Amino acid sequence: MIELDRVSRRFADRDALRHLSLTVPAGQMAFVTGHSGAGKSTLLKLLLLLDRPTGGEIRVQGDATHLIKGRAVAPYRRRFGAVFQEHRLLFDRNVHDNVALPLEIAGFSPRDITRRVRAALDKVGLLARERADPASLSGGEQQRVGIARAVVARPEFLVADEPTGNLDPGLSAEIMALFEAFNQVGVTVLVATHDLGLISRFRHRVITLESGHLVEPNTLP
Amino acid sequence: MNRTEPENSNHWGPWSAWRAQHRVAAVTSWQKMVARPGATWLTWIVLAISLALPSAILLTLDNLRETLHGLSGAPQISVLLSLESNLAAADALREDVEAWPEVAIVSVVDRARALAEFIESSGFNSLPASLARNPLPHTLLVTPAEGLGAQAVARLATRLEAEVLVAQVVVDARWLERLEQMLRLGSRWVQGLGGAMILGAILVLANTLRLAVDARREEIQVVRLMGGSDAFARRPFLYTGVWYGAGGGLMATILVWGFGLWLSGPVNALLLLYDRPTQLLWLGPQYPLALILGSACLGWLAAWWVTERFFGH
Ligand SMILES: Nc1ncnc2c1ncn2[C@@H]1O[C@H](COP(=O)(O)OP(=O)(O)O)[C@@H](O)[C@H]1O
Ligand SMILES: [Mg+2]
Numbered sequence: 001m002i003e004l005d006r007v008s009r010r011f012a013d014r015d016a017l018r019h020l021s022l023t024v025p026a027g028q029m030a031f032v033t034g035h036s037g038a039g040k041s042t043l044l045k046l047l048l049l050l051d052r053p054t055g056g057e058i059r060v061q062g063d064a065t066h067l068i069k070g071r072a073v074a075p076y077r078r079r080f081g082a083v084f085q086e087h088r089l090l091f092d093r094n095v096h097d098n099v100a101l102p103l104e105i106a107g108f109s110p111r112d113i114t115r116r117v118r119a120a121l122d123k124v125g126l127l128a129r130e131r132a133d134p135a136s137l138s139g140g141e142q143q144r145v146g147i148a149r150a151v152v153a154r155p156e157f158l159v160a161d162e163p164t165g166n167l168d169p170g171l172s173a174e175i176m177a178l179f180e181a182f183n184q185v186g187v188t189v190l191v192a193t194h195d196l197g198l199i200s201r202f203r204h205r206v207i208t209l210e211s212g213h214l215v216e217p218n219t220l221p
Numbered sequence: 222m223n224r225t226e227p228e229n230s231n232h233w234g235p236w237s238a239w240r241a242q243h244r245v246a247a248v249t250s251w252q253k254m255v256a257r258p259g260a261t262w263l264t265w266i267v268l269a270i271s272l273a274l275p276s277a278i279l280l281t282l283d284n285l286r287e288t289l290h291g292l293s294g295a296p297q298i299s300v301l302l303s304l305e306s307n308l309a310a311a312d313a314l315r316e317d318v319e320a321w322p323e324v325a326i327v328s329v330v331d332r333a334r335a336l337a338e339f340i341e342s343s344g345f346n347s348l349p350a351s352l353a354r355n356p357l358p359h360t361l362l363v364t365p366a367e368g369l370g371a372q373a374v375a376r377l378a379t380r381l382e383a384e385v386l387v388a389q390v391v392v393d394a395r396w397l398e399r400l401e402q403m404l405r406l407g408s409r410w411v412q413g414l415g416g417a418m419i420l421g422a423i424l425v426l427a428n429t430l431r432l433a434v435d436a437r438r439e440e441i442q443v444v445r446l447m448g449g450s451d452a453f454a455r456r457p458f459l460y461t462g463v464w465y466g467a468g469g470g471l472m473a474t475i476l477v478w479g480f481g482l483w484l485s486g487p488v489n490a491l492l493l494l495y496d497r498p499t500q501l502l503w504l505g506p507q508y509p510l511a512l513i514l515g516s517a518c519l520g521w522l523a524a525w526w527v528t529e530r531f532f533g534h
Contacts, residue, residue, distance in 0.1 A: 077448035101443070101449075105450075109237065110241065
């Protein structure tokens with residue numbers, strides 16, 4: 001469960017988030033939407049501890065994030081899988097090694113790493129490209145490698161920031177279907193997107209932000 | 222809820238995980254280096270030169286000092302007696318002088334034996350025939366008491382000169398003192414030069430590593446984002462530093478060794494001239510070990526320093 005309690009993030013000249021309170025129960029899939037600049041990315045960054053709130057409190061499974069500091073940050077982040085619009089693959093290694101990175105960080109044995117990487121690549125339909133150079137893949141394939149990397153260590157939470165921003169509608173729907181599949185096996189999924197057309201094709205909770213405020217009341221679907 | 226727990230498949234624990242992470246970091250950073258052989262060799266060579274030059278000079282001084290140590294600690298005084306004095310008188314004087322507090326040991330060199338030795342070492346076998354009589358006097362070799370200063374040795378020489386039987390006193394400590402002085406000066410010089418060159422080595426390493434870090438900036442960010450600890454993210458760079466350092470140290474060893482071969486001929490000849498039969502001790506195993514390990518440590522430190530702006534606070 002993710003709880004935000006009157007969370008604010010103030011930058012020098014503007015508030016990216018203002019007194020935002022909401023709860024995402026464990027196992028839920030929710031879209032975070034709103035115009036550009038509404039505060040979607042800021043919200044996800046606060047969750048990943050890439051940024052810190054200037055006010056309020058965030059609790060993840062009951063743990064207040066402002067108490068997670070220093071060496072505790074890395075293990076906390078391992079509870080999340082993160083997907084970005086610009087997928088952030090490493091181009092100095094092949095697809096397999098990109099997906100393996102979270103498992104190496106978590107300290108899995110080489111045998112387990114191979115097994116799990118292949119399982120994750122199979123789920124996103126890219127097992128055949130295991131040895132490929134990421135630069136040789138299409139945009140949609142690169143994004144799917146990014147998703148495989150995000151889920152390979154079986155995190156509790158999956159957060160995605162505009163994961164379909166660069167993709168055509170058909171591919172976008174495929175990507176969303178993947179997120180849905182991970183949600184169905186129990187992962188809490190939070191997807192930030194401004195693509196309202198895409199959201200309308202799925203039946204999930206929608207959290208709408210506007211200038212850092214919550215527009216839609218905090219309701220379950 | 223499916224939390225991430227590295228599962229314990231056959232003896233796989235935190236220790237194995239840690240070792241596996243080190244292995245991956247060590248191997249991948251090595252592979253990245255050999256993938257760019259030009260830059261890697263260049264770094265190794267520059268590093269080797271910076272380390273080899275002061276090491277070679279230091280090694281030479283070390284060896285010289287060691288060889289000369291026995292001598293310089295106890296300058297010897299040769300006391301040439303008058304030609305008229307006989308062996309019994311020489312022996313009596315030896316006993317007298319040995320009782321002096323400023324004297325450690327006195328030995329008598331019999332004039333007959335001295336001539337025989339001279340003939341043997343010079344190879345003039347026909348010499349005795351051409352000499353009407355032995356031109357060498359009996360000689361006392363006086364070793365001053367340990368820790369006697371240069372002035373005290375000079376006073377001792379004067380005291381010996383005052384003895385009736387003594388014709389001439391030769392203190393052979395002057396050149397040793399000068400050599401000591403030069404060795405001290407040499408060490409200073411090497412320390413200065415060595416410090417400067419090692420600083421140069423660190424800067425070369427740091428620059429190479431800084432380029433490596435800049436090229437892998439994205440990797441650092443991604444690793445952190447995915448919950449990699451700072452130690453994990455930093456590890457490949459530390460290994461890169463160690464490989465550069467160890468490679469440079471190894472090449473420096475080869476350079477010093479070559480330099481040693483080239484130098485040991487003349488140096489050993491020089492030592493023989495000064496009647497020191499000891500050969501120059503060359504390159505004990507401690508030198509390559511110290512060079513390679515020290516250089517690897519330098520690489521590690523340089524990598525730590527360069528990554529400090531990403532991982533320091
Ligand atoms: N590092 C920053 N410094 C200053 N302003 C920022 C920074 N990051 C975000 N903002 C501002 O905060 C607001 C919310 O940004 P963001 O969360 O990225 O919006 P979204 O992802 O919904 O488009 C924007 O007005 C943006 O300009
Ligand atoms: Mg955004």
